[in-house]
Amino acid sequence: MTGGVTIIRISDDALALACGADEVAAAFEAAGCTVERVSSWGMQWLEPLAEIDGLGFGPLEPGDVAAVLAGTSGKAIGRIEDHPFIAKQQRFTFARAGKTRPLSLEDYAANGGWQGLAKAREIGPEATIAQVTESGLRGRGGAGFPAGIKWTTVAKAQADRKYIVCNADEGDSATFADRMVMEGDPFMLVEGMAIAAHAVGAHKGYVYIRSEYPHAIAKMQAAVRASADLVAPFELEVRVGAGAYVCGEETSLLNSLEGKRGEVRAKPPLPALEGLFGKPTVVNNVLTLAAVPWIMANGAAAYAAVGFGRSKGTMPIQIAGNVKHGGLFEVGFGVTLGELVMTVGGGTASGRPVRAVQVGGPLGAYHAPSDFHLPFDYEAFAAADGLIGHAGITVFDDTADMSRQARFAMEFCAAESCGKCTPCRIGSTRGVELIDRIRARSGRGPDKVEALPQMHNARKVERSLADEIVLLEDLCETMKFGSLCALGGFTPYPVLSALRNFPEDFGAVPAKEAAE
Amino acid sequence: MERLQQIIAAHASAEGPLLPILHDVQAEFGHVSEEAIRAIALALNLSRAEVHGVVSFYHDFHAEPDARPVLKLCRAEACQARGVEALAAGLPENPRVKVETVYCLGLCSVGPNAMVGSKVHARLDAAKLGALVEALA
Numbered sequence: 212m213t214g215g216v217t218i219i220r221i222s223d224d225a226l227a228l229a230c231g232a233d234e235v236a237a238a239f240e241a242a243g244c245t246v247e248r249v250s251s252w253g254m255q256w257l258e259p260l261a262e263i264d265g266l267g268f269g270p271l272e273p274g275d276v277a278a279v280l281a282g283t284s285g286k287a288i289g290r291i292e293d294h295p296f297i298a299k300q301q302r303f304t305f306a307r308a309g310k311t312r313p314l315s316l317e318d319y320a321a322n323g324g325w326q327g328l329a330k331a332r333e334i335g336p337e338a339t340i341a342q343v344t345e346s347g348l349r350g351r352g353g354a355g356f357p358a359g360i361k362w363t364t365v366a367k368a369q370a371d372r373k374y375i376v377c378n379a380d381e382g383d384s385a386t387f388a389d390r391m392v393m394e395g396d397p398f399m400l401v402e403g404m405a406i407a408a409h410a411v412g413a414h415k416g417y418v419y420i421r422s423e424y425p426h427a428i429a430k431m432q433a434a435v436r437a438s439a440d441l442v443a444p445f446e447l448e449v450r451v452g453a454g455a456y457v458c459g460e461e462t463s464l465l466n467s468l469e470g471k472r473g474e475v476r477a478k479p480p481l482p483a484l485e486g487l488f489g490k491p492t493v494v495n496n497v498l499t500l501a502a503v504p505w506i507m508a509n510g511a512a513a514y515a516a517v518g519f520g521r522s523k524g525t526m527p528i529q530i531a532g533n534v535k536h537g538g539l540f541e542v543g544f545g546v547t548l549g550e551l552v553m554t555v556g557g558g559t560a561s562g563r564p565v566r567a568v569q570v571g572g573p574l575g576a577y578h579a580p581s582d583f584h585l586p587f588d589y590e591a592f593a594a595a596d597g598l599i600g601h602a603g604i605t606v607f608d609d610t611a612d613m614s615r616q617a618r619f620a621m622e623f624c625a626a627e628s629c630g631k632c633t634p635c636r637i638g639s640t641r642g643v644e645l646i647d648r649i650r651a652r653s654g655r656g657p658d659k660v661e662a663l664p665q666m667h668n669a670r671k672v673e674r675s676l677a678d679e680i681v682l683l684e685d686l687c688e689t690m691k692f693g694s695l696c697a698l699g700g701f702t703p704y705p706v707l708s709a710l711r712n713f714p715e716d717f718g719a720v721p722a723k724e725a726a727e
Numbered sequence: 728m729e730r731l732q733q734i735i736a737a738h739a740s741a742e743g744p745l746l747p748i749l750h751d752v753q754a755e756f757g758h759v760s761e762e763a764i765r766a767i768a769l770a771l772n773l774s775r776a777e778v779h780g781v782v783s784f785y786h787d788f789h790a791e792p793d794a795r796p797v798l799k800l801c802r803a804e805a806c807q808a809r810g811v812e813a814l815a816a817g818l819p820e821n822p823r824v825k826v827e828t829v830y831c832l833g834l835c836s837v838g839p840n841a842m843v844g845s846k847v848h849a850r851l852d853a854a855k856l857g858a859l860v861e862a863l864a
Contacts, residue, residue, distance in 0.1 A: 226837060382830065425845035451746070452787075453785035455784065456830060470771075471781065473784060529836075532805040627830070
C-alpha cells in the first residue's frame, strides 16, 4: 500500500476480460482502490487475478472484493512469483508478463525494453544476424526453420525494397501465446521487428493479425503509433485478416496482404527471395520475433545454453482444453509431455482420467498417455509421428470419442482449405465421408458406377470395415505427400494418430481383448 | 455511394489495399454488394471477378446483408474438450440471432467461449450461453 490507497493490478488481456476482469476492476475502484491494468501472468484458471503488493487473489468475482480488502478472502494464493506454476518457468519472452502496463512506453523501457534494438544498432546488421544464428532460434510458427538462415538469405538478396512480415494469424486451437504477446507486451514485438528490419535492410513491416483477435489488433495499432519515432526510419503497419485459417500459412498470408485470395503459393521461389509484392521478405511468427530482443540484450550464448538437442532456448507452451491449470508455461525445451499435462496442468478439469492430448493445434497428433515420456523437442515429436507446432496442448478426458475427433480434423480441413491443390480440397471431403462410414460400421457395396460392366478395374465386392480403414490410411498418405502446404499435408496427423492410438474408437477390437 | 468512394480513397495510398477496403465496406454496410464490388474493381484496376473471388474467399465478408446480431461460438478442439458440442446441440433456435461457428478465439483454457462484437465471454454453460443469445434477440 502506498499513501493509504491500495493499488490493485488486474490484467486487461482478452482472456481476463472474458472472465469478467472489468467488473472486478470496477468493484475495486468503487471500494476506493486505484486499479492498474497490466498484462496477464498466464495463470488462466485464476483469472480474473488481482495482485496487491505481490500477493495474488483469484479467480475473483465482484462480490469477493470486500473479503480481499479485509484480508479474509479464501481466494488468496500467496505471492504470485512463488506460485509453483510461475516459479517452475524460465521466462525469457514473457519476462514482463503480469508486471507491466501493456501500452506504457515508460514501463517497457524501465523493464529492459529497447536494449536489444540498441545493441543491434551498435553492432550492426551482420553481427546481429550472427547473434540470431548462434542463438539457435528456430521459427516458432511450427516449421522450426532456423531464423538466422532465413534472415541471412533476405539480407544477401539484392532488391530495392525488402519487407518484414509478422505472422500473427494464430488460428490453431489451444494456442494463445501470440495473442498474449500482442495484448500484454506489444512493444516487444515492435522491437523484434525493428531488429529484423535493421539486420536485413528492410524499410517496411506488416503485422498480419487475425480478425478474431480484436483486442490484440487494438493494442498493436496503439503500440505501433506510440513507438513510430523509436523505430524510424522503419515503418510498421497492422493488417487484419478476414477469417481464413489457411492465411496462417506464410505464402497464403502474403497473398492476403497483397489483397488476393489467400491461396497458397508453390515454393520455390522462397518468400525470402520473392515474397511480398515479389520482394525479399522475412516472414516470422510472433514468438520468433518476440524472442529476438531478449537474445540481443542478453547474448546468443545465454539463449542457446537453455534447451534440448537441436531445440535451443525456451518455448512458451500453451496448456489448454480440459485441464485444471491451463495457461502459458514458458520453459526450456526438453520438459516431458506428462510433466506438462499432469504436474503443471494438474490433469483434467473434469477430474476424469486423461484419454488423449493433442499437441500442435488442429494439425497435430493425438497422443495417448503412453507418450507422456516424450521430451518437448521438435525432433523427438517428429520421431513419434507428431509435431510441436506452435506448442499448444489440448487435453481431453475419457469421454472423448477419437473417431469423432478424426472426423473433425477432416471437416476442419474441408472448411478451411484454400482449394488450390486437389489432395486437400477433395481429399478432406472424401475423408469426412469415409470416417462417417467407419463410424457407422456400415460397410459398402459397389456403387452404381463401379458396378458398370465397363469398369473393369473397379471393385465388385463389398468393402469391409478393415477395407475402409486401409482406404483411409491410403487417403492420408496421398494428402500428406501430395498437398501443397501444411493444411492438407498435416491433417493426416490427427487422423492417423487417432486411428493408431485409439483403434477401439474405429470399430477395431482393442488389443487387450483380442489377445484373450 | 459517396461513403463508398470515401472508403476507397482513404486506402488509396496503401500497398495491397483490397482487404482493408473490404473490411471497411463490410463494417459500414453490413455486406459487400455487387455495386461495391463494381466500384472497388474500377478504382483498383481489377476485374470484378477478381474482387468477387476475394470477397467469396474470406469468411468475414458477406455478399448478402443480414440484419441479425451475430454471436460467434468457438467450436475448435480446445472448446470441444470442454463440452461445447453438447452446449451447441442444446441451444434453442432463435430466429432473431445468428449463431456463427468460429474456430478459436484464443481463450483455450477457459472455454467454451463466444464473442459478440468485440466482447468476449468465457466459461459458458447452457444458462450463460442462453442468456447471451436472449440478450441479443
